[in-house]
Amino acid sequence: xxxxTQIPAALSVPEGENLVLNCSFTDSAIYNLQWFRQDPGxxxxxxxxxxxxxxxxxxxxxxxxxxxxxxxxxxxIAASQPGDSxxxxxAVMGGDSSxxxxxxxxxxxxxxx
Amino acid sequence: DAxxxxxxxxxxxxxxxxxxxxxxxxxxxxxLFWYRxxxxxxxxxxxxxxxxxxxxxxxxxEDRFSAKMPNASFSTLKIQPSEPRDSxxxxxxxxxxxxxxxxxxxxxxxxx
Numbered sequence: 001x002x003x004x005t006q007i008p009a010a011l012s013v014p015e016g017e018n019l020v021l022n023c024s025f026t027d028s029a030i031y032n033l034q035w036f037r038q039d040p041g042x043x044x045x046x047x048x049x050x051x052x053x054x055x056x057x058x059x060x061x062x063x064x065x066x067x068x069x070x071x072x073x074x075x076x077i078a079a080s081q082p083g084d085s086x087x088x089x090x091a092v093m094g095g096d097s098s099x100x101x102x103x104x105x106x107x108x109x110x111x112x113x
Numbered sequence: 114d115a116x117x118x119x120x121x122x123x124x125x126x127x128x129x130x131x132x133x134x135x136x137x138x139x140x141x142x143x144x145l146f147w148y149r150x151x152x153x154x155x156x157x158x159x160x161x162x163x164x165x166x167x168x169x170x171x172x173x174x175e176d177r178f179s180a181k182m183p184n185a186s187f188s189t190l191k192i193q194p195s196e197p198r199d200s201x202x203x204x205x206x207x208x209x210x211x212x213x214x215x216x217x218x219x220x221x222x223x224x225x
Binding site: 034036042043044045046049089091099100101102103104105106 | 144146148155156158161163168169204206210212213214215216217218219
């Protein structure tokens, strides 16, 4: 059974810092991995999608990497801003033809002005 | 496209009442997912459909929960009878096969 873990559970950083959020998964047979952002009381917004054949994806100040063999992904946020404060979740889609997207519990990020 | 549309956004009901949550996926998407989010358990996959057919409902907590997708543009999640422990935010999401998943804004359910 696929399990997804995110570390740390919460993170507080001063504005301007570069930071890394971690995601690990137990079954390396995946179709893809997605990073999402969730603001309080809102739905989830897709940030980056990495297919299993890819090693990284970039969007603006965000860069996500994928290492299937070790079951890890990282989300790198450059030059953090207070507006980046949110919960970040990673999710993996199983490669067992189930097409299920299994979520981690998220990292709550606070960027202090 | 307007994105995934869910209704109602908020629902407050009394224990024992029937609750129906509705979802309109993004046009062209062929996979639809229902998730439930609580502080204690995080995001849980309840059921998902592929081409309107339920593929995996192993996450549906019990027989009180049922979901349907009569056509490609509409799905419902029904709870009958509702209980206080069903209080949560219910999300609908859609995608095209193994593509990017798009979420609705969620339906916040409170069962008194």
